[in-house]
Amino acid sequence: MAKIECLHYEAEAPVSPGGQDYPRALDLPPDAGRMGLEGKESLFQAMAKAVVDMDEDSSARLSEEAVRRRYDAFEAIDQGLTKGMEQAGRLFEEEEYFVPELLLCADAMDAGVEVLKPHIKKVDEEAKCRIVLGVISGDTHDIGKNLVKLMLNSAGFEVIDLGRDVDPEIFIDRAQEAGARIIMISSLMTTTMEGMLDVVKILKKRGLRDQFKVAVGGGPVSQAFADRIGADAYSPNANHAVRLAARLSVELAGDGTGELAGNL
Amino acid sequence: MDLISPKQRLLDALAGRPVDRPPVICPGGMMNAAVVEVMAGRKHALPAAHHKAELMSGLAADVCRETGFENFGLPFCLTVEAEALGSGIDYGTLKCEPKIKAEPFASVDQFEFMPKKAIEKNYRARAVVESLGALRKSEPDVPAIGGLTGPLSAAASLVDPMAFLKELRKKKDVAHRVLDYVTGQLIDYASALVEGGVDVICIADPTATGEILGPKIFAEYAVVYLNRIIDAIHAQNVPVIVHICGNVRAIRKELARLGGDALSVDSMVNLKALKYALPGLTTMGNLSTYILEFGDEGKVIRASNGLLMQNIDILAPACGLSTSTPLANIRAFTSAVREGLATA
Known part of the structure; x- marks a missing residue:
């Protein structure tokens, strides 16, 4: 994935009074489908974007949404939050992001992991060293x-x-x-x-x-x-x-x- | 035989006036040359010399004499200001420089402010002021350089650095308030150094690197607060060297706005290219401390000659010297610069 985007979602998101975009939308999870977050992939992409955007609140709320939909918590971390952190790492290497940004991305990732961790069933992945x-x-x-x-x-x-x-x-x-x-x-x-x-x-x-x-x-x-x-x-x-x-x-x-x- | 004194040569170089050859210095503070070979078996040695003025000035004189660096440089660490403002310090050993034991504040929100002029009340800060004054009096031809910790490094020695770096983005108001305060304290201390008698002040701000902060935060914080200190020192007619660690590629434009009299950089920076990018810049550096420690004399001389050929204005090590750097290599460096003129 070259760049994390939620174009579909952003195009349809209603303008919220606070000027915020997708975090606000999650106050209305039943409408999530309308927001373009209906599929697993788009929710995971939004989670990744929250990490890249250093947005702790969104990361936590999107992770809660993943839990609510009974998505596999490990998959949500692996395919959502971690992808965001990988992107942050690339931006760091490309000198778009620097240490403060990378630390804030990590905080956003942690906020999501906190939510998802209790729901991890088992780790299938082969153990890394x-x-x-x-x-x-x-x-x-x-x-x-x-x-x-x-x-x-x-x-x-x-x-x-x-x-x-x-x-x-x-x-x-x-x-x-x-x-x-x-x-x-x-x-x-x-x-x-x-x-x-x-x-x-x-x-x-x-x-x-x-x-x-x-x-x-x-x-x-x-x-x-x-x-x-x-x-x-x-x-x-x-x-x-x-x-x-x-x-x-x-x-x-x-x-x-x-x-x-x-x-x- | 040199016709002008080392002090005049350094001041001329800093003022952009023509010199017979570049000075070769090691400014003190983070970049000091108190290597083990200079101290071992001698009276003036670390860690005791971090504490007492006589030992401090004695060691600075030993360093100057033994290494061939053309200045006195104090202190021998980057912890004096932080200690005075509340950090716990581990003073290290003969071989190992002092370090911050623990930052007193977990966040900028918890920062406790001290009354003005707090740094000069610290006994080590007073020892630095006293020693530099004494050295300047005893050898007026050798420039006495006072090392000053940069504002971001001082702040990151007081507030947990991981929290601090995030708060530079997340809690800008409070972060600015902390930096405003630290900067004020550093200006007061710089004034005490000037009154005590220093010829030059060298600010090292290793936290304020392009690699760590990136151009935006570097501009918003480092440039602003460094310039405030530089302006205050200039108002007292003392020139300022600024040392910026790490690669400066990301912050070239921002460096052009720094008001110091010379910019000292790390060894990975191509000073010739930097000079080209920033015309009029007085450059200082940047002999690899890796070569100084692990190279042989031949390698050191070749590297020194390389810098001389690039017309670097002031020659100096690129970073803090390892305390196990062989004296012979340091001498090879300083001699190569001194003799450079004769062979050129």
Whole structure:
């Protein structure tokens, strides 16, 4: 989907006194059909649009509408809200959206997820790799890390967030405890980047290097740096981190130990 | 032998006057050169030097002498103003710079305002003012640069940054009120620095990047409040350097409206192209701190010569130096700039 639009709906929406468009329409769910939201697809598209538009209220109300119509809650998240977040991620990469916008999109997504979560029956989707994520020790700048987390979460990855100022050993200990096979480390300061090297070194020392994929990112970090410290991957931004996690998951699954995550 | 003093050269460069060669500086604050090799085994070392004026000025003098950077630059962190305005600080170690332990306010709505001139009441801020004054007196030929945290970074050190960034869009009125207040406090502190005796003020505002804020919010907040501070400092006849982190591609137009005397940028920015895009801009930068840390002397010299050939007005590291940067590499950088004229 190149662009999320609800043209049909917008064309028919009555003009509301408050100047608002579709959120107002949802005050009248019985009329939803008339509003152009009659089908599942159009409701999901409107949910996606609410996320892209950073509109928490609409996201929640459209999600309530999905629940009322007994749509599958997981599908509503996956085909509605998540699509919106993907679009937001693309806009972020294209420099249409910046950090404030992306954070507000995530809030809108969360507002919808809150509504839908209690109604999720079961997750059919194959489990994606678990990921531990944190900002390396000495560094308390976690905006980038938080963006990566929310993009990974919205893409369906289970993320164990270690927070900021995390010691290299902790990344490994917690990954082992949680059965996570991907370690993502962020740093904003040149002064703390060396801690990323320590994670790789400690993995080697403990004979665990093959068990984990290590990905690094953050302001001063580059592909060259990732190569130098022997990390498996580098991500230049939060949206790219999702593709990276998907790739690393596939690589892990392909190495014959892909089951490990589930068994630990 | 240099015919003019480092101070005169820097002031000339900042004023856009011709110079014999560009100055090579490391302005202090976020961009300081207190690397471990300068401090290890010495009396003037961090973290103690964050607290006491004698140690602070001693370390600034050690840094200047050992690295070859042609200035004194204080403080050695970006936390002085935030601490004074209410943040808890972890002062770090010899190897690790101070950081905000926790922002005191979860939202701009909960912000607590202090009376005017709050920053200079903080003992570390006073130590900075005192040290710069003392350094300037003892070595009048070396420019003393006072580092000032930019308004958005200071505000984002007081309010939880994730909430703060959202509120720049969602709660504009309150966000502006907070920034107005922080800016006022920074102006008061800048005046204290000027009265104490600084030759130049360098504002670093790492939260105010094009990459984080985007052009609209950068224009609405960063340009407005940075310019207010710059104007207030200019009114006291002191030049101002502004450092903007990250890629500036998205905010080139907005940068043209910044009123500083020199613009310092990160290593990914092509300064030659930026100079071309913004004619008349006095450029500062932008030797990769990655090369400085991990490169060898040859690589550093090649990179320095590259910057010299681009006619960058003031040479400096592109970002905060890692404390494990080898002194030999820093010296290779400063020497390459000093000798650049002779070989050119």
